[in-house]
Amino acid sequence: MRAVRYLGPGQPFSLQTIPCPQPSPGQVRVKLKACGMCHTELHFRDGLLDLGCRDVTMGHEVAGVIEALGEGVNPHRLGERVMVYYYEGCGVCEYCRIGDEHLCPTVKAQPGFFTDGGYADYMVVRATNCIVVPDHVSLEEIAPMACAGTTAVHAGKKADIKPGEWVVIHGTGGVGLALLQYARHVGGRVIAIDRNENRLELALALGAEHSLNATGTEDVTARVLALTGGAHVVFELVGRESTMQASLDMLRRRGRYVIVGYSADSLKVHPIDLIVRELRLMGSVGSTLQDAHDIVELVGRGAIRSFVDSTIALENFEQGLGILEQGHAQGRIVIRFDQTSL
Numbered sequence: 001m002r003a004v005r006y007l008g009p010g011q012p013f014s015l016q017t018i019p020c021p022q023p024s025p026g027q028v029r030v031k032l033k034a035c036g037m038c039h040t041e042l043h044f045r046d047g048l049l050d051l052g053c054r055d056v057t058m059g060h061e062v063a064g065v066i067e068a069l070g071e072g073v074n075p076h077r078l079g080e081r082v083m084v085y086y087y088e089g090c091g092v093c094e095y096c097r098i099g100d101e102h103l104c105p106t107v108k109a110q111p112g113f114f115t116d117g118g119y120a121d122y123m124v125v126r127a128t129n130c131i132v133v134p135d136h137v138s139l140e141e142i143a144p145m146a147c148a149g150t151t152a153v154h155a156g157k158k159a160d161i162k163p164g165e166w167v168v169i170h171g172t173g174g175v176g177l178a179l180l181q182y183a184r185h186v187g188g189r190v191i192a193i194d195r196n197e198n199r200l201e202l203a204l205a206l207g208a209e210h211s212l213n214a215t216g217t218e219d220v221t222a223r224v225l226a227l228t229g230g231a232h233v234v235f236e237l238v239g240r241e242s243t244m245q246a247s248l249d250m251l252r253r254r255g256r257y258v259i260v261g262y263s264a265d266s267l268k269v270h271p272i273d274l275i276v277r278e279l280r281l282m283g284s285v286g287s288t289l290q291d292a293h294d295i296v297e298l299v300g301r302g303a304i305r306s307f308v309d310s311t312i313a314l315e316n317f318e319q320g321l322g323i324l325e326q327g328h329a330q331g332r333i334v335i336r337f338d339q340t341s342l
């Protein structure tokens, strides 16, 4: 089968032919139908994220059809259309015991990170990681939600947004657009900040009350403070030094700063800035299996829409990464594996 492999930091990915994997007990083999392309892949390629693994198939935004079962898996699962949750914890540590597999220090598998993922014709994964997708939701639209949507739900829950609170979303890519809709769904009032006018228009269409263009002459921090008196929650999805400073400056007292996105820049903050406003800083990484079930349910009943900018064939993955890198995509670039109905 075909697979796009990560060989090491700073090296281009390589399209190779490798053996088709066999499901172990408790696992299934998924025939890929769609796989979203995430900035994580750029971070791997550029060496910003290095988990020490080499020669592994990229891709963690997976949707497909279960086409082979390992020992012990319920035969009814054959043929299911599924979205794949991409963590498999050890199952016994203090984090796994409460369902926080994304924090497991000895995680067993993480497709597209250090075990083989979905930039390939097939992948194997624990059966319980495969979440059934409602018939009216296409696999092409659910694939990006496996990361962008689950990450948004996880960060949104972490921020504990209350009805009427001002929520600023700094960066409206795949995660940002899902987070915007989640924040609206739980009653937040949203301000979207981005440098791309088309995405800002989309943010308004999705219910943001204001959208601010960070490229303009306008001081977005001053504008947020004027509109809100200080945001209750700011989600950082860009992670540049300038955006991180602005995010901190626009929070009100006891504001929550949730960091989801990063670049090569460091967060610089003097403790007094945190102390006198009693700010709360929190990181949010990945998602739980429950978050993954939640996003499928939210998309299924139309509370969150998934945006696919364009689809490409697996062999054109370089082109997809290029579009991602330019940062102009409205929603995700999705690899589509065949032309049959999804």
Ligand SMILES: [Zn+2]
Pocket (backbone or CB within 6 Å): 038, 039, 040, 060, 147, 148
């Ligand atoms: Zn991702």
Ligand SMILES: [Zn+2]
Pocket (backbone or CB within 6 Å): 089, 090, 091, 092, 093, 094, 095, 096, 097, 101, 104, 105, 106, 107
């Ligand atoms: Zn564990």
